[in-house]
Amino acid sequence: MLRAMAVKMADIAADLHVSVVTVSKVLRNKGRISESTRQRVLQRCRELHYQPNLIARSLATRRTHTLGLLLPDFTHPFFAQIAKSIAQTARARGYHVLISYFDEDPAIEISEAQTLLARCVDGLILASAQSHGRSEFFRMLARRRTPFVLIDRHVPGVRASFVGVDHVEIGRMATTHLLEQGCRHIAHLRGPDLGIADDRLRGYRLAIEAYELRAIPDYVVDAGFQTQTGYDAMRAFLNPRIKLDGVFCYNDPIAVGAIKALRESGHRVPQDVAVVGAGNVNYADALEVPLTSIDQSPDEIGHEAAKLLLDQVESESSRRRNRTVVVPHRLIVRASTQRSSLRRGDLRPGRKLGTALRRTGVRVGRPPG
Amino acid sequence: MLRAMAVKMADIAADLHVSVVTVSKVLRNKGRISESTRQRVLQRCRELHYQPNLIARSLATRRTHTLGLLLPDFTHPFFAQIAKSIAQTARARGYHVLISYFDEDPAIEISEAQTLLARCVDGLILASAQSHGRSEFFRMLARRRTPFVLIDRHVPGVRASFVGVDHVEIGRMATTHLLEQGCRHIAHLRGPDLGIADDRLRGYRLAIEAYELRAIPDYVVDAGFQTQTGYDAMRAFLNPRIKLDGVFCYNDPIAVGAIKALRESGHRVPQDVAVVGAGNVNYADALEVPLTSIDQSPDEIGHEAAKLLLDQVESESSRRRNRTVVVPHRLIVRASTQRSSLRRGDLRPGRKLGTALRRTGVRVGRPPG
DNA sequence: CTGAAAGCGCTAACAC
DNA sequence: GTGTTAGCGCTTTCAG
Numbered sequence: 108m109l110r111a112m113a114v115k116m117a118d119i120a121a122d123l124h125v126s127v128v129t130v131s132k133v134l135r136n137k138g139r140i141s142e143s144t145r146q147r148v149l150q151r152c153r154e155l156h157y158q159p160n161l162i163a164r165s166l167a168t169r170r171t172h173t174l175g176l177l178l179p180d181f182t183h184p185f186f187a188q189i190a191k192s193i194a195q196t197a198r199a200r201g202y203h204v205l206i207s208y209f210d211e212d213p214a215i216e217i218s219e220a221q222t223l224l225a226r227c228v229d230g231l232i233l234a235s236a237q238s239h240g241r242s243e244f245f246r247m248l249a250r251r252r253t254p255f256v257l258i259d260r261h262v263p264g265v266r267a268s269f270v271g272v273d274h275v276e277i278g279r280m281a282t283t284h285l286l287e288q289g290c291r292h293i294a295h296l297r298g299p300d301l302g303i304a305d306d307r308l309r310g311y312r313l314a315i316e317a318y319e320l321r322a323i324p325d326y327v328v329d330a331g332f333q334t335q336t337g338y339d340a341m342r343a344f345l346n347p348r349i350k351l352d353g354v355f356c357y358n359d360p361i362a363v364g365a366i367k368a369l370r371e372s373g374h375r376v377p378q379d380v381a382v383v384g385a386g387n388v389n390y391a392d393a394l395e396v397p398l399t400s401i402d403q404s405p406d407e408i409g410h411e412a413a414k415l416l417l418d419q420v421e422s423e424s425s426r427r428r429n430r431t432v433v434v435p436h437r438l439i440v441r442a443s444t445q446r447s448s449l450r451r452g453d454l455r456p457g458r459k460l461g462t463a464l465r466r467t468g469v470r471v472g473r474p475p476g
Numbered sequence: 477m478l479r480a481m482a483v484k485m486a487d488i489a490a491d492l493h494v495s496v497v498t499v500s501k502v503l504r505n506k507g508r509i510s511e512s513t514r515q516r517v518l519q520r521c522r523e524l525h526y527q528p529n530l531i532a533r534s535l536a537t538r539r540t541h542t543l544g545l546l547l548p549d550f551t552h553p554f555f556a557q558i559a560k561s562i563a564q565t566a567r568a569r570g571y572h573v574l575i576s577y578f579d580e581d582p583a584i585e586i587s588e589a590q591t592l593l594a595r596c597v598d599g600l601i602l603a604s605a606q607s608h609g610r611s612e613f614f615r616m617l618a619r620r621r622t623p624f625v626l627i628d629r630h631v632p633g634v635r636a637s638f639v640g641v642d643h644v645e646i647g648r649m650a651t652t653h654l655l656e657q658g659c660r661h662i663a664h665l666r667g668p669d670l671g672i673a674d675d676r677l678r679g680y681r682l683a684i685e686a687y688e689l690r691a692i693p694d695y696v697v698d699a700g701f702q703t704q705t706g707y708d709a710m711r712a713f714l715n716p717r718i719k720l721d722g723v724f725c726y727n728d729p730i731a732v733g734a735i736k737a738l739r740e741s742g743h744r745v746p747q748d749v750a751v752v753g754a755g756n757v758n759y760a761d762a763l764e765v766p767l768t769s770i771d772q773s774p775d776e777i778g779h780e781a782a783k784l785l786l787d788q789v790e791s792e793s794s795r796r797r798n799r800t801v802v803v804p805h806r807l808i809v810r811a812s813t814q815r816s817s818l819r820r821g822d823l824r825p826g827r828k829l830g831t832a833l834r835r836t837g838v839r840v841g842r843p844p845g
Numbered sequence: 846c847t848g849a850a851a852g853c854g855c856t857a858a859c860a861c
Numbered sequence: 862g863t864g865t866t867a868g869c870g871c872t873t874t875c876a877g
Contacts, residue, residue, distance in 0.1 A: 115855085190550065225528060226531065534871090537871085
């Protein structure tokens with residue numbers, strides 16, 4: 108299709124019998140320009156609805172004012188929120204964000220990163236699915252000298268800034284919360300990602316050991332990362348002979364599936380089994396059983412990552428101090444774990460609070476370690 | 477910060493004692509090139525990890541292979557899904573998507589559209605918040621000759637392709653469903669957007685009139701577009717003296733809020749009041765009361781919009797037949813309206829199905845019109 | 846088959 | 862204050 112010729116600087120310049128440079132200077136407020144020509148130029152630009160061609164400008168300045176953002180899936184509320192926060196921070200500083208996704212496929216991640224670089228993004232933000240940082244991919248990134256920062260998922264061995272929560276602490280906090288609610292037989296429906304899921308598992312173990320209990324390997328089961336896989340995993344785990352009074356789920360979708368499975372097989376949540384998720388996904392408090400979860404501050408992650416990256420992009424010196432920003436996580440307690448001062452024997456469909464007592468051996472408050 | 481010089485065609489050309497043009501031709505599979513030089517070029521490109529500079533290419537070809545996407549909020553699951561579907565379709569054809577948002581602010585929408593155009597996107601997809609198509613904004617778009625398609629929200633008077641559901645039909649389908657469930661006092665919690673919300677309201681009225689009932693203006697109340705505003709609107713509406721047995725909500729978040737308000741004031745959902753939403757947002761079936769909703773086919777919207785736009789972008793001729801694609805909507809029945817063959821008097825906490833009867837005057841099946 | 850010349854629309858550096 | 866010259870890295874056209 109024949110596109111219309113957009114008006115360009117040369118048109119303005121010709122109309123006004125000035126040079127292109129003069130127009131350019133006016134538009135960028137650079138150099139010395141008399142007020143009169145300045146006004147004439149501005150006027151004509153308005154009349155002709157002139158819009159500078161940013162592609163041409165980018166080629167000349169070697170700056171696109173574009174950040175690349177590479178995510179597993181920007182449909183996921185957690186990442187969507189991060190993306191928005193990045194876009195917001197970037198917009199305030201005159202940048203746009205080119206978002207791409209790779210559906211957890213490391214190969215697609217690499218090829219997308221490459222085209223993002225080919226498009227000359229000024230910097231890159233990456234929630235990577237690469238398993239290690241010594242790969243050709245990260246060497247390529249380093250060679251390119253385009254600044255980049257990793258978010259959410261730390262990749263071992265990568266020399267770059269990182270912004271995200273402490274996943275070990277999330278595992279510990281979630282599990283400790285269950286312990287504080289009196290749970291003593293806590294399963295963990297773990298996720299698939301090597302790094303994060305391992306960290307959360309570690310936190311789970313640390314919390315249990317801090318209570319001088321034993322973490323039983325059988326109580327850790329793989330649960331994918333979706334409601335359906337969480338449901339399946341929970342069903343497969345349930346067994347009349349197995350004791351269970353708490354479940355720490357890798358994420359909220361899994362937790363939703365787990366709760367469904369539990370209720371279907373006659374367990375009451377939270378009275379029989381308390382369930383905690385992670386991610387604090389939208390609608391978590393409109394669920395059938397409002398879900399206790401751990402918020403991972405997506406806004407802060409996005410904001411901090413964008414700020415860090417933009418500072419690197421805009422700094423003239425090549426000081427590239429890699430920084431690690433750990434954003435806060437916090438427990439959001441909802442109904443799925445609310446049984447604080449109840450012992451199992453005391454629980455009836457109706458509330459019977461006053462009668463609850465803590466048995467010896469159950470430590471209250473912060474556990475040691 | 478001093479960025480490293482990336483390797484460019486001139487480097488390859490110099491190394492191989494050929495011209496830049498030759499390299500360019502090899503890389504684009506154009507023109508006649510001997511197999512030997514072809515291989516030498518490819519080889520050297522690989523060795524030097526050459527990546528073509530797409531900015532430079534864009535300047536020369538006047539094609540960026542970038543689509544602009546302007547949404548009210550890409551964090552909203554409906555739009556997020558559309559965005560993903562667009563990105564997917566675009567990627568398959570070698571395009572990226574530059575996504576931007578405007579938080580329902582028409583002024584931001586305009587300025588963002590302008591920078592997207594300044595960045596020379598090849599086409600634009602727009603879920604617009606503009607109220608009419610005869611504005612300077614759309615004249616500007618037309619002047620630019622950059623093809624664009626409107627999605628989800630039709631803007632009256634705009635000459636462009638449109639892809640979306642039929643909002644009148646959605647209102648009619650939702651309301652008819654409530655009527656078929658036996659509801660006779662149906663409120664509508666309406667949304668704020670001029671166009672869409674009005675269309676749905678129209679559908680609501682049509683459905684009611686098709687049952688030879690009267691649509692009472694008081695039963696239509698403004699409910700914003702969020703859970704909280706839906707909750708507030710429902711609370712404000714509830715009144716012991718007002719008869720109510722069904723609510724059609726503009727969207728799912730409002731419906732979630734409405735259900736909460738209803739239950740808090742002692743109404744059972746769906747036994748006393750049936751509730752239907754629209755949008756079929758994620759997690760709708762994990763909610764406290766699984767929500768009946770109308771799915772709006774975000775994937776089809778995204779896919780069709782991208783396809784339409786790319787066809788326009790890539791067509792050499794200037795045939796710009798504007799097309800309107802109405803994607804299907806469908807009712808997803810869940811618990812919030814499941815009381816098909818019950819009359820109000822028959823309802824008890826436990827099910828008492830067999831006894832239900834339809835009264836005269838209640839037509840079964842498709843209403844006339 | 847290959848390459849020289851010109852240009853995409855803008856900016857940077859330096860004259861005048 | 863303003864203009865000239867020389868690119869940015871690529872593609873296009875056309876001559877050889």
